[in-house]
Amino acid sequence: MANKRLTPQSQDFSAWYNEVVYRADLADLSPVRGSMVIRPYGYALWENIQGAMDGMFKASGHENLYFPMLIPVSYFEREKEHVEGFSPELAVVTHAGGKPLEEPLAIRPTSETIIGEMYSKWIQSYRDLPLLYNQWCNVMRWEMRTRPFLRTTEFLWQEGHTAHAGAEEALEETMRMVNIYAAFARDWAAMPVMVGEKTSGERFAGALRTYTIETMMRDTRALQAGTSHYMGENFARAFDITFSDEENALRYVHTTSWGVSTRMIGAIIMAHGDDQGLIMPPRLAPVQVIIVPIFRNDQREIAERVLDASDRLRQELVDVGVRVRVDAREGLSPGWKFNDWEQKGVPLRIELGPRDLEAGRVVAADRLSGEKQPLGRDEVAGVVVERLEAFHSALYARAESFRDGHSSTVDDYDSFCKHIENGWVHATHCGEPVCEQAIQEDTKATARCIPFDGLEAGGGCVRCGGPTGYPRRVVFARAY
Amino acid sequence: MANKRLTPQSQDFSAWYNEVVYRADLADLSPVRGSMVIRPYGYALWENIQGAMDGMFKASGHENLYFPMLIPVSYFEREKEHVEGFSPELAVVTHAGGKPLEEPLAIRPTSETIIGEMYSKWIQSYRDLPLLYNQWCNVMRWEMRTRPFLRTTEFLWQEGHTAHAGAEEALEETMRMVNIYAAFARDWAAMPVMVGEKTSGERFAGALRTYTIETMMRDTRALQAGTSHYMGENFARAFDITFSDEENALRYVHTTSWGVSTRMIGAIIMAHGDDQGLIMPPRLAPVQVIIVPIFRNDQREIAERVLDASDRLRQELVDVGVRVRVDAREGLSPGWKFNDWEQKGVPLRIELGPRDLEAGRVVAADRLSGEKQPLGRDEVAGVVVERLEAFHSALYARAESFRDGHSSTVDDYDSFCKHIENGWVHATHCGEPVCEQAIQEDTKATARCIPFDGLEAGGGCVRCGGPTGYPRRVVFARAY
Numbered sequence: 003m004a005n006k007r008l009t010p011q012s013q014d015f016s017a018w019y020n021e022v023v024y025r026a027d028l029a030d031l032s033p034v035r036g037s038m039v040i041r042p043y044g045y046a047l048w049e050n051i052q053g054a055m056d057g058m059f060k061a062s063g064h065e066n067l068y069f070p071m072l073i074p075v076s077y078f079e080r081e082k083e084h085v086e087g088f089s090p091e092l093a094v095v096t097h098a099g100g101k102p103l104e105e106p107l108a109i110r111p112t113s114e115t116i117i118g119e120m121y122s123k124w125i126q127s128y129r130d131l132p133l134l135y136n137q138w139c140n141v142m143r144w145e146m147r148t149r150p151f152l153r154t155t156e157f158l159w160q161e162g163h164t165a166h167a168g169a170e171e172a173l174e175e176t177m178r179m180v181n182i183y184a185a186f187a188r189d190w191a192a193m194p195v196m197v198g199e200k201t202s203g204e205r206f207a208g209a210l211r212t213y214t215i216e217t218m219m220r221d222t223r224a225l226q227a228g229t230s231h232y233m234g235e236n237f238a239r240a241f242d243i244t245f246s247d248e249e250n251a252l253r254y255v256h257t258t259s260w261g262v263s264t265r266m267i268g269a270i271i272m273a274h275g276d277d278q279g280l281i282m283p284p285r286l287a288p289v290q291v292i293i294v295p296i297f298r299n300d301q302r303e304i305a306e307r308v309l310d311a312s313d314r315l316r317q318e319l320v321d322v323g324v325r326v327r328v329d330a331r332e333g334l335s336p337g338w339k340f341n342d343w344e345q346k347g348v349p350l351r352i353e354l355g356p357r358d359l360e361a362g363r364v365v366a367a368d369r370l371s372g373e374k375q376p377l378g379r380d381e382v383a384g385v386v387v388e389r390l391e392a393f394h395s396a397l398y399a400r401a402e403s404f405r406d407g408h409s410s411t412v413d414d415y416d417s418f419c420k421h422i423e424n425g426w427v428h429a430t431h432c433g434e435p436v437c438e439q440a441i442q443e444d445t446k447a448t449a450r451c452i453p454f455d456g457l458e459a460g461g462g463c464v465r466c467g468g469p470t471g472y473p474r475r476v477v478f479a480r481a482y
Numbered sequence: 483m484a485n486k487r488l489t490p491q492s493q494d495f496s497a498w499y500n501e502v503v504y505r506a507d508l509a510d511l512s513p514v515r516g517s518m519v520i521r522p523y524g525y526a527l528w529e530n531i532q533g534a535m536d537g538m539f540k541a542s543g544h545e546n547l548y549f550p551m552l553i554p555v556s557y558f559e560r561e562k563e564h565v566e567g568f569s570p571e572l573a574v575v576t577h578a579g580g581k582p583l584e585e586p587l588a589i590r591p592t593s594e595t596i597i598g599e600m601y602s603k604w605i606q607s608y609r610d611l612p613l614l615y616n617q618w619c620n621v622m623r624w625e626m627r628t629r630p631f632l633r634t635t636e637f638l639w640q641e642g643h644t645a646h647a648g649a650e651e652a653l654e655e656t657m658r659m660v661n662i663y664a665a666f667a668r669d670w671a672a673m674p675v676m677v678g679e680k681t682s683g684e685r686f687a688g689a690l691r692t693y694t695i696e697t698m699m700r701d702t703r704a705l706q707a708g709t710s711h712y713m714g715e716n717f718a719r720a721f722d723i724t725f726s727d728e729e730n731a732l733r734y735v736h737t738t739s740w741g742v743s744t745r746m747i748g749a750i751i752m753a754h755g756d757d758q759g760l761i762m763p764p765r766l767a768p769v770q771v772i773i774v775p776i777f778r779n780d781q782r783e784i785a786e787r788v789l790d791a792s793d794r795l796r797q798e799l800v801d802v803g804v805r806v807r808v809d810a811r812e813g814l815s816p817g818w819k820f821n822d823w824e825q826k827g828v829p830l831r832i833e834l835g836p837r838d839l840e841a842g843r844v845v846a847a848d849r850l851s852g853e854k855q856p857l858g859r860d861e862v863a864g865v866v867v868e869r870l871e872a873f874h875s876a877l878y879a880r881a882e883s884f885r886d887g888h889s890s891t892v893d894d895y896d897s898f899c900k901h902i903e904n905g906w907v908h909a910t911h912c913g914e915p916v917c918e919q920a921i922q923e924d925t926k927a928t929a930r931c932i933p934f935d936g937l938e939a940g941g942g943c944v945r946c947g948g949p950t951g952y953p954r955r956v957v958f959a960r961a962y
Contacts, residue, residue, distance in 0.1 A: 033599055034550045034587065042545035042615065049546065065522035066529065070514045071589075071620055071636055072573070093552070093578040095589070098635075099624035100570050107514065109551075109575070109589075119513055129813070135522065140551055140620065144579035155578075156551055333609070 008345070010277045015221040019272060020150070026280050026346045028267070029150045036148040036155035043346065044151075044267060046288030048158065051266055052138065054190045054286070055160065058182050064134045064162060069116050071139070072107035077115035081240035087207025088112070091143040093155070109142040114208075114233075114259060117163045118241030125255060128167055128247050132175070136162040151268035152225075152482055159263035165243065165255040169234070172256035173211070176232040179260040180213035183228035191266070192283040192397040193217050193273050194405055195227065196477060198451030203435040206259075210234040216450045216477070218405040219272035222425045224450045224479035227269045230260035268482070273401055280347025281369055283397055284390040291319055291326040291386060292343045296336050296355030304356050312354050315364070318383045324390070344369060349393045350386060352377075370396055411457060411475070415465050418478070422447045426479040428456065432463035433471020441465055447478045488825070490757045495701040499752060500630070506760050506826045508747070509630045516628040516635035523826065524631075524747060526768035528638065531746055532618065534670045534766070535640065538662050544614045544642060549596050551619070552587035557595035561720040563688040568592070571623040573635070589622040594688075594713075594739060597643045598721030605735060608647055608727050612655070616642040631748035632705075632962055639743035645723065645735040649714070652736035653691070656712040659740040660693035663708035671746070672763035672877040673697050673753045674885055675707065676957060678931030683915035686739075690714040696930045696957070698885040699752035702905045704930045704959035707749045710740035748962070753881055760827025761849055763877055764870040771799055771806040771866060772823045776816050776835030784836050792834050795844070795862060802863045804870070824849060829873045830866060850876055891937060891955070895945050898958070902927045906959040908936065912943035913951020921945055927958045 008025070009017040023029050028044030040048065056066070072095060078088060092108040110116070121133060138160045148154050162179060166172040180197055187193040195215040205212040209231035216224050237243070238254035247253050274281040284290050295312040297305035312328045319326040329339050336353070343351055353365040364382055367374045370393060377385055408425035412418045421427050422445045431437070431449065438449050456474035463470065488505070489497040503509050508524030520528065536546070552575060558568060572588040590596070601613060618640045628634050642659060646652040660677055667673040675695040685692040689711035696704050717723070718734035727733050754761040764770050775792040777785035792808045799806040809819050816833070823831055833845040833854075844862055847854045850873060857865055888905030892898045901907050902925045911917070911929065918929050936954035943950065 030600065030603075032550045033596070034552050034554065037550035037552065039550065039600055040548040042547045045547045046545070048548075065526070067522045067525045068520040068528075068638065070512045070517035070519065071622075072514050072517065074514065090580050092580075093575050093587075095573050096576045097586075098573040099626070100572075106577075107573075116513070120510065120519055123510075129811070142551075146579070158548065331609070 008277060008279060011220055011275075018275075018277070019268075022271060022275055022279050022345070023150045028271075028280075036145060038150045038154050040158075040264070043288055047267055047270070047282070047286060048264060050286040050288065051190070051262075052160075055182075055186055055262065056138075058186060059136050059160075059162070062178060062182065064136045064164075066136050066138065068137060068139070069110075069113050069120070071110055073110055073113070073116045075106045075108050077119065078108065080115065080118075081208055081237060083208040083236075088143075091145065093142050093144050110139075111141055111143045112259075112261075113137060113139075113141075113161055114163065114237060115241070118237050118243060118257075121163075121165055121255070121257075122241050122243045125165060125243055125245050128245055131165060131167045131245060131255065132171065133165040134162075134175075135164065136160055149268075151264055151271070154264075157264050159261050162258070162260045164258045165238075166257070167245065167247065167253075167255065169256050172234075172258050173232055176211065176213055176230045176258045176260070179258070180215060180228070180230040183215045183230070183260075183262060186262075187215055187217065187227060188398065190283065190285045191270055191273075192285075192394050192401065193227070193269065194398060194402040196451060196453050198453035198456065198477070200229075200451055201431075201433065201435075201438060201449045201476065203438045204449055206231045208233060208236050210236070214451050216479075217269055217273055218401070218408065218426065218479075219269070219482065220275065220404065221272070222408045222479075224426065224477075224481040225265070225269045225272065226450070226481065227266055228260070228262040231258060233257045233259065272482075274397060275347070278341075279345030281397065282347040282349060284349045284393050287347070287349055288325065289327050289343075289346070289348045290324050290390055291350045291352060292348045293326065293328045293352045293354060294336055294339050294343070295328060295330060296353060296358075299332055308354060308356060308359060311359055315352070315354065315382060319386060322383045322387055324383075324386060340367075350389055352382070352386075368393070370400070412464065413461055418464050419445055422478060422480065426450070426477055428475040428477055429464035430459040430461055430470050431472065431476040432466055432468035434466070434468065437463060437466050437468070441478065445478075445480075447480050450477045450479050450481060452476050488757060488759060491700055491755075498755075498757070499748075502751060502755060502759050502825070503630045508751075508760075516625060518630045518634050520638075520744070523768055527747055527750070527762070527766060528744060530766040530768065531670070531742075532640075535662075535666055535742065536618075538666060539616050539640075539642070542658060542662065544616045544644075546616050546618065548617060548619065549590075549593050549600065551590055553590050553593070553596045555586045555588050557599065558588065560595065560598075561688055561717060563716075568623075568687070571625065573622050573624050590619075591621055591623045592739075592741075593617060593619075593621075593641055594643065594717060595721070598717050598723060598737075601643075601645055601735070601737075602721050602723045605645060605723055605725050608725055611645060611647045611725060611735065612651065613645040614642075614655075615644065616640055629748075631744050631751070634744075637744050639741050642738070642740040644738045645718075646737070647725065647727065647733075647735065649736050652714075652738050653712055656691065656693055656710045656738045656740070659738070660695060660708070660710040663695045663710070663740075663742060666742075667695055667697065667707060668878065670763065670765045671750055671753075672765075672874050672881065673707070673749065674878060674882040676931060676933050678933035678936065678957070680709075680931055681911075681913065681915075681918060681929045681956065683918045684929055684931075686711045688713055688716050690716070694931050696959075697749055697753055698881070698888065698906065698959075699749070699962070700755065700884065701752070702888045702959075704906065704961040705745075705749045705752065706930070706961065707746055708740070708742040711738060713737045713739065752962075754877060755827070758821075759825030761877065762827040762829060764829045764873050767827070767829055768805065769807050769823075769826070769828045770804050770870055771830045771832060772828045773806065773808045773832045773834060774816055774819050774823070775808065775810060776833060776838075779812060788834060788836060788839060791839055795832070795834065798863045799866060802867055804863075804866060820847075830869055832862070832866075848873070850880070892944065893941055898944050899925055902958060902960065906930070906957050908955040908957055909944035910939040910941055910950050911952065911956040912946055912948035914943075914946070914948065917943060917946050917948070921958065925958075925960075927960050930957045930959050930961060932956050
């Protein structure tokens, strides 16, 4: 049994991605078109993402709840832009309990409409505001071309939906949540993100403002890893969500929505992985340390001693809060196991053989640097905890320097077209959707965002020369 | 504003149940027939249930994963008993992406079939076994008569699906899981349960054995709160799940499945609630302690001191791991708040007013005993932790004594029919489904289970006099 090598990223990034998803046991193809099975290793990563984010949501005053998955199709027609955004993607239940339904029901592509219906019932007075609710659930959008984690008909996500008495408070919430996403990316996923606002051409259907976190993949394309929308009064008017204010006047609430999905897993894979496979950010890694005992099946006594020692070490690491496993599988060579766990991106590998046992040491191998180093048996637990923290920082720094090394600031369209071939471009733009469209036709690049801390705009629009539409430069990139 | 009294349990238990679900903000009616919205207070209870169970699943070696929600309708036809069990309840997607589908897709009523398909791919050798997987998800069964938490078209649950090399190991797993459910009920939900095996008439479609936990509601009816099934080789044959054993012979795996759903919330409501509303088991309670500051809106300075003191106490309780809130809502009287939190079943209420502040004390009220008692301000944190533990034990003891007080052992059918009117009956039974059916027609009672630690059977069948079908007595009850 030998591990097959992955297609190198530089040769075919897309092939590399698919191979690593399936070979590292993150997901599997399913017999249902466009959907996937998330296998335990991939799902454990999602659970860690959920746990980290959910903690941040709750710490900022949000509560979880659960709305029905089936929504009457007629609900989608109440908000014009929303229906245009979602109608073509709906999966529709027409029969149930052996009979045709009177009204067809769509599987939620997002829950704004049913939530709007409930909020109009729950909100009466200013005392009921703000409503700060979030839902973790599955949603469905009937996509034609699908890829695991990046675009599947069914996916898992969280959708936050909040209602506020006024615009200012709602805009603060919209900003708070995109900043929470950015903090999650930085502190948990070791991913540097650009935080900014979408241009009008790239906004969510029905939103007045869309904030986004954009992150660079190792093929230099951008991936939108989370968005936060300010809907103004649009949904409140469509669903009649009103409240009496302190002067007893009836007003519409202002709503926001914000979401992150299993796409985040695709982002983590492509932001950090290399030709050997995944590289897991340690704070989210399902397995932070893999212990590989070195033994031969024909030397039972030695094998048992090595396995015992591995298990004692495992327990020590568990006791200091490390997620650790021992790979005691028989019939597989140590080298095969090394490759297997490298492909799965486990940050640290500890090798433990009979000679190590005698010498009172282990060998620790780092997935990022590739370095192997002996560690005294007694210092392992302490060193491992430090190493995992250092791994996080090094991984972040690597992604940041990669992004910065593939970003350019340009002032003319020729340079724009040249630099967009392998990186992100910061450019002044007029803000006209038709001009954005022309850029996309020329270069396949889209306006990712106007970064909040972006560079000042200057001169005219990089393509059409028209007057600048925003005080800051727009970041363009080819994107997932 | 006054709180409305609930319909007393003794007058109309079913009305009491619906009222308490909606008034305590556990759930709300939804505009989609047969489904409900789980509100934050109800969902927080579910999150606590999930957290506790998930910990037990993982500690016993199980991993979570996620399968697609849509399943080709043809899959349900592969296992004959399974299709008979579920076909009438399917909700079917026939259109998606604006077009009719080539093959209709059902929303999962349970995932056995798609899991069977995947397991046949994942399992090749004895080295791949056992597979110990669990999924947390939503499922849908098109029920005609629905009730919040007890029976809704869509509900949330976990479904464990395991595959093993042989019958013995699979039966051990089936037993392990029903025992985990029983431990959860006892240690977290403060609910005594009867653990036993279902009669053949009450087994899951396609199972060879079904184990169950049965718990008594305050109207003396039984509720099945969790089940664990041994499927033998049935699903393995239907989905061709085979493995090569150590002698390289091809064999079918033995599978199990086990599940607990949001029905557990219905069980908790009806096992513990009283005429004042819910009584939350402290280890699962979303709010374990509610602090009600006593102040008048026209005395701002005093109000602020009381609110400050309440918040300090809240922080102290948070620090010792207590889930606590301060009810600082304005415009509501303390009495109204007391009733509100009583209805929501919060185990301990702490009242804190200006005079308490001066006297260096608070008043603690116990939801179960109704007793109010002053506590020295400095001892609150320590006492609260002890009280919550004592509350758990007292709640369990109350439920157990209620159940034992409403259980009878009978040997003749007249007594059976009399005692079944308000309780559970332990009786010898012949084991014939037609005889069970006759009992149900006479009395509306069904065979809940043959308890593992049940009383020895003796004499003939309580109804037909035929030879006894089981070594132990069967427990009969009217059930949800």
